[in-house]
Amino acid sequence: MSIPQQGGGPIERQADLAGYLEDGCKPKDDWRIGTEHEKFGYCQDSLKPLPYDGERSIKAVLEALRDRHGWAPVEEQGHIIGLTKDGANVSLEPGGALELSGAPLETIHETCDEVNQHLREVKDIADEIGVGFIGLGAAPIWSHDEMPLMPKGRYKLMDAYMQKVGSMGRDMMRRTCTVQVNLDFSSEADMVQKMRVAIGLQPVATALFANSPFFEGKKNGQKSWRSRIWRDLDADRTGIVPFVFDEGFGFEAWADYALDVPMYFVYRDGVYHDALGQSFRDFLKGELPALPGEKPTLSDWADHLTTIFPEARVKKFIEMRGADGGPWRRLCALPAFWVGLCYDQGALDAAWDLCKDWDIETREELRIAAATDGLQAKVGGISMHDLARECVSIAESGLKARARPGAGGLVPDETHFLNALKESIETGHVPADELLADYDGEWQGDLTRIYAAYSY
Template identity: 55%
Template structure:
């Protein structure tokens, strides 16, 4: 989740609705300036007992952040506490229960993305070895209850943790017990944004099935391949879901602004602190009638904050965010951006992907989204067959798109190889969750100690 450090009091006030599309319009870039942003979260645990460390304990999350500064990372403070790090590779931040996230820098190609991921993992493993900490790449804590997990000292999290139970049953699980991989990509124009939004939204369940790695809850199989994805269906209906209006004729920036104005607020950031505005209306804020700040008008930074508090399957800010994948190991961190870059950054591939999904009805899209968390690769796809059957042709399109980009490394390899982990999943018919369940019922004999030994970074 986003990390705020300044109040941006020099930002212009928002005086008319026309200003609200400004962040999206500003995001338009010519093709040569399109970049790749990759975000990935991981669970932090104590090697000695697999417990999730608190922020303040010796060798805990604070000490982990401070130890990482040896690699050139600069501390980011909130209320006198280090809650993030900034550097040339982006931002290291904390999710609510101490999940460690790298929000990578905007990069030109996937070779750079995977190198960035490798640098980060090498750094955290070096520090973790000194502090007795390990790092796990899965979609959900396999064996932790909510009450066993710490809460990080970030103001927005306190507001969200208080608000979540009012609007859904699983929002606290989303905050405390899940990890994801996310890809952020650019667009060239409003029309380009619309086509990319539609393709990525329709195919988001495919990514969920390929990356599913959350089949356990509190030490037992939960009946899902991606319980993390299921959690989003009962978190907060006002700010989650498939956004069927994206497929309406005339969809564009203004329609997304209307959607965001209907999303209830969480907070306003002022003078280094978060002011609770949970459930209040940004429309009222624009009229100077926000109960949390009566008489005050919002600034553009307030709107940018608000844009970060909706959690649909694909999110629009000044770029598009693909949000459907569970957390996973190094090679899948590189594979997710490979999938979406291949599909969205070459026009021929984008058109081919659109041809696959353009006749899907809204009902078929929602049925697919609903089925995938529990059925995984076996979920029925629109038009017949399963998600696994669909995945092969989609990966072929992505591979063609990556090949057309012609981005090669020093060895002369293009970006297509980053799709190989996904190819293997489709070939075997087994998602990461299938593999986890096989090990649980087989070699592990229901014991999670081997999971920590075998699946840590």
């Protein structure tokens, strides 16, 4: 989850809120790719989750990254809770999962190099202190009580609030991981089309990257338990945001939606002030109970936008949020999938043609079926396997059209990053299917074997 946002001045009028989003518009030559991924840390001998403090801990990993690899620390109330370097940052999820939020880079070759460098740095440190990291959509064995809560003010507030607004919010905070990609837009119309494709086809990403069939030591009946968790988290700030498909959708409509999402906090001078359930509209009027008489800045607005969790969301870029965390080679497949669909106009038009005629009920049914059945999902006359095949084909054509070479020109484009997805299309198996086959086969029901088999 995000570190505090900075750089926004006073809000002069409500139109500034949509204007903040619109300021993200960039010419196509300036479009970039930002990849984020989370992974669970654990002690190799006990297989227990990492605490924040101690010889084998999240803090120890952060400090070693700082000291050995030149990352600058981010601190809160005297605790190191993140790192920054060269436009990227490392942050902590509420239960201690380690997240890389990558720098905005021009090509998937570059973003994959960044991912690889980060994982090498983390692995070298982890191996020395007897720690492991694993990429899964949900913690396979650990209970809620085993998971630490990281020393971040926003997490303490969220933890209390989540119990009041849904049944699975605290599971999301402590025991899920994702891989995401952040993409740019050139105009309001471009943002609208990309958001409609993002929301429409997010179930395909959920199915292709489904990687969480276990929870609390047993099968959970879902290919993506992470996606299942998000359906019972907080209805005010999650879901498929159906108004995205309404005529007239744009920056102002997104700002209006965000204004009606209850607040979590206001960040001031290193302190998170409790604004749980309060209204940003009241904040604009200087009537926020948490800070009476004070009005928000654009930094407050940016912070508030990070507390909204639909399947895709708009900030000064678009975040694709539907995929489970996963194995090393799939971390680069997720940006390849969405860049291929969205960064070439012909591919974007073809992707929109796939999903533009579905009604809201179909979209929601696909979201649910993707989590339950992966590529075997069927909704009405729609086969998820066939739909995914079409999407990956369109993404491949989009990446070919981009023609961004790598390896000093030896690799002509970025299409090879889709290979893991093409294998899933060929076999019909996503990572969750492979995990279930191992569990029922070689592991003979011993889920502890997942750590040795699937850690980075």
